[in-house]
Amino acid sequence: MRTSSSISGLLLVLLLSFSGRTFVSGGFDFPFEDVNQAWRGFLNLSGCHKGENVTGLDAVKKYFQQFGYLTNGDDSDEFDDDLEKALQIYQTNFDLNITGSLDNETLQQLVKPRCGVGDIINGTSSMKYGRRLAAVGHSVAHYSFFPGRPSWPRQASLTYAFSLSNQPFTAEQLRPIIVRSFARWEAATTLKFSEVSDYSSANLRIAFFRGDHGDGEPFDGPLGTLAHAFSPENGRLHFDAAENWVIDVAGLSAAGTVDLESVMVHEIGHLLGLGHSSVRESVMFPTLLTGTKKVDLHSDDVQGIQLLYGGNPRGNVSTPSQQSERSSDASSLFWSPLLSCFTIILSIIFLSFPL
Template sequence: MESFLKAQRGSHVNGISELKTYLHRFGYLLPENANFSDAFDATFESAILHFQSKLGLSLSGKLDFDTMSQISAPRCGVPDTISTFTLHGTRHYMYFPGKPRWARRMPMKLTYAFSPDYTIRYLSSSEIKAVFKRAFARWASVIPVSFVETEDYVYADIKIGFYHGEHGDSEPFDGVLGVLAHSFSPENGKVHLDAAETWAVDFRSEKSAVAMDLESVATHEIGHLLGLAHSSVKEAVMYPTLKPREKKLDLQLDDIEGVQALYGSNPNFNIGSLSESDISTNQAVNVLRKSTRSSILAIASTMTPKSSSHREGLSTSTVRSDPSSTIEASWTTSSGADSVIRDIDEFMDEVRADSDSVDRMVKGDDDDDCVDITTVGGPV
């Protein structure tokens, strides 16, 4: 870690090639040259700046502590930068390419079922079902969509199961604290969770240091099932990282606005039902974003725009197009995604051309609590 913290443009540090691989997997480096070197070059610096901007970090362009902590954090395998994603207004929710949603008559009803064969035994069926019932209810409370459990697994709209290793979708799980779960965008409806994880429904009874909160992951994955990609708001359910023994259950204003833009509002939902802290957090984002504008524009002015570049295909654990044109969302630390992306230079060119776009593409955040893992021995 210390050698990375001292690294700067022009230096060579063992391990930078692995960081380049990470940034490549999550959409920050283009795939023209897959044989990455340990050189801290201009392209790597641009990728770091883009990573820091997207995740609401200080724009240092260096491998500072917060940046390295975020790189080592458990996270979702969906890439953070995809050219067809659009940031809307002053919020930071995002969609999958094509803005897919469930196409049913409103009010909509979706059924869900649990695999009778692929489950875990240390949690009871009733505990697991109660967790998912609450997770579905959170989303149903803000949109005109209801979720009803059915025993008919074959014909259920949403299918939930726990799997070990290779399980038939070309996205094998890798054991404890690697890939946690993956789901698909509308209308595939599949939610796969890694059976090797220590899933917890109550941290008072589950003492493992690497226990993952099942309800938090379930709530996030349901967001993907509904069509949401990742938010750059750290407090949002759809932010890409989570740490062991952490809970992130409450939908934030950003999550709500994103899903309501797809499905409309539940007629019984009242913005007043959000807690005061939820609202103040989102207001603080708007204030801090203004102070970030000048920093972004200063960085953008030093860069030479290039033509936009794209990549297609698959990597070992990815957000990918399957035969039914769905997008997979994997919770992972070291596996990433090949998809259509926007490179840092095009991103900065757009920021420079229209300063208002900073409001759509940058999140300032004064939350000093780092959502990472530093106590489990590195990347998980």
């Protein structure tokens, strides 16, 4: 009996070990080391629901205040009606099960690195919740705009400049990333972009900062809010200098890395007037996992930007339904086999010695 149960137990361990999942903190498959320090406490709140009072809920409320889901300024640990409603709206925007509680699926989404631009701005949801979804062809559009739909003039020729302060790249390294990022939006619109040397006079200004940098949107360190940009015609695009930015696919093989071009393309969308999209494959989706490259415009991005500026009269832009490119998640490729072997060894030792 002991031998039979040991073999069965070992087979179960082997099955789980090679299933391709990474198990962290309460069954999460999101790498724990890729969670922002300030957000890690969220993972202890799994299952919290209305009516409870649990230490750490104040931080969740601050998160929802930051991204527009709560406006009451409450910082208590009480799971009240407002927090339940905020969760339901968030779950709608991200196409999650609408439970109104901190279930595992919602927590995994909450702790993913993301854009610092709010999902709800001035009380108006810029994503799926509370807005009428427009039918486009046989699909449903999920793109959105800033309140009032600000934009640059159609057929505008916009200038951009970038600062080399607070980041490790040279101008020669950054320039191709920036040129390609603007080219993707230019190919879809009537707009044209060109670089100028005078940073202060450029329409669009790109820079890297750490922490509180004077625009009312302080950064929070690695793997929290990655960057933010302001709506037209403000023109500012800021990256968090604390991130482990990479500029080539090979660099994405290291744990905790963030693809600069993917975030650049997303934030330029904000500079041009797009809000966040609920389409996960869209470049305007708010979150980006580490080790991920997603730079090609989804049809949802193209439909949204062309409503603002019209289509490109100089040619057609490719609009694949899915252009998300995932590098073979370096941390998974490296750590999963080691964790699997370690799990197997421990299981063999445990099962070999009867209690």
